[in-house]
Amino acid sequence: MMVSLADGDRSAFDGAYGLLWPALLAFCKRALVPSDAEDAAQLALLKVFDRAATFQRDKDALTWAITIAAWEVRTIRKRHVRSRSTSMDADEHASPAHDPESAAATRELVEAAQTVLGALCEDDRVTLAATLAEETPAGVSGAAFRKRRERAMARLKEAWRHIHGD
Amino acid sequence: MATDASTLKQRARRIYEIGRLRGALGWSIPALILAAVVALVVRQISVPLAIGVALYAASAGLLWWGRAPGRGVLPGLVFGLVPLGAALIANFYGHACVGPACFRVCTVACFAGGLVAGLLTARVAARSPNAMGLFLSAASVAFLTGVLGGACMGVYPVIGMGVAIALGVLPVALRSRLRS
Numbered sequence: 001m002m003v004s005l006a007d008g009d010r011s012a013f014d015g016a017y018g019l020l021w022p023a024l025l026a027f028c029k030r031a032l033v034p035s036d037a038e039d040a041a042q043l044a045l046l047k048v049f050d051r052a053a054t055f056q057r058d059k060d061a062l063t064w065a066i067t068i069a070a071w072e073v074r075t076i077r078k079r080h081v082r083s084r085s086t087s088m089d090a091d092e093h094a095s096p097a098h099d100p101e102s103a104a105a106t107r108e109l110v111e112a113a114q115t116v117l118g119a120l121c122e123d124d125r126v127t128l129a130a131t132l133a134e135e136t137p138a139g140v141s142g143a144a145f146r147k148r149r150e151r152a153m154a155r156l157k158e159a160w161r162h163i164h165g166d
Numbered sequence: 167m168a169t170d171a172s173t174l175k176q177r178a179r180r181i182y183e184i185g186r187l188r189g190a191l192g193w194s195i196p197a198l199i200l201a202a203v204v205a206l207v208v209r210q211i212s213v214p215l216a217i218g219v220a221l222y223a224a225s226a227g228l229l230w231w232g233r234a235p236g237r238g239v240l241p242g243l244v245f246g247l248v249p250l251g252a253a254l255i256a257n258f259y260g261h262a263c264v265g266p267a268c269f270r271v272c273t274v275a276c277f278a279g280g281l282v283a284g285l286l287t288a289r290v291a292a293r294s295p296n297a298m299g300l301f302l303s304a305a306s307v308a309f310l311t312g313v314l315g316g317a318c319m320g321v322y323p324v325i326g327m328g329v330a331i332a333l334g335v336l337p338v339a340l341r342s343r344l345r346s
Contacts, residue, residue: 005182007232007236007237008186008230008231008232008233008234008236009232009233013179013182017175017178021171021174031258042174044177045174046177046181047180048182049178049179049181049182049185050182050184050185051185052182052185052186053182053186053189053190053232054185054189
């Protein structure tokens, strides 16, 4: 559908919009609070359509759109981190009892991992889950699983780099 | 920032069209560069500039529209270099002498260049599902590209070039008829 849209076939617009908007919104909701998620998804959607004319037919459209959405998520998260650190600097009465710093760091780490995993395909998630559980899925040879794991790890690193930088 | 669904869709559509137009305007810049080069070669500004602007507008419009007409821009521009080259060569060395009599061969050169461009365009168009759409677009761009060099020589070379390029429609029409 994105290939048709890139080629100038306007009749593909409704279909592409109908597929992309829920996917981008779902992706952003996994990574951000609902109000921010909608903003990020809208910005991502508009960027996707802005660049639709340059979409390359050998790319996977959903991965491409999700990558753009991941950038928006990253931008919003960075903005939040900046504003949070500014407000923490200003707050002289912060209570050290609850160790908010480590709680925030843990929460951020979990959110970051969720965002990155959300950017991967189902097969990669299954492979990584099996790796963590130190299992080999039934019906898959050891060598094939090692290759799958290698590819999934490479994509995980790539997604992490895209979303959170090096 | 939150927007209702229909407004968002309208915005997305508008941004899609703007994105296409921006890309089309950018990708058509070589037409202006080509016109500038021709103006330098023939040492004349007004005619190549006017035709260059028309070529730029046509390329941008076709690229923005997309589909078969959009796909015809690049082959049109490339194949249009043949009549353009022929016209420029004829412009500088456009004499054929038989004994004491010398003739200008501009029209013949433009016709030959146009014929080559028309046939090459027809060959590319024949592979497309919308052969006629692609041919018309590519032939128009090829014609304007060729005219960049031929216009300064008068009307007949331009007419000859146009007729020759248009002859390419014959194999396209024949092939379309055979297909159907």
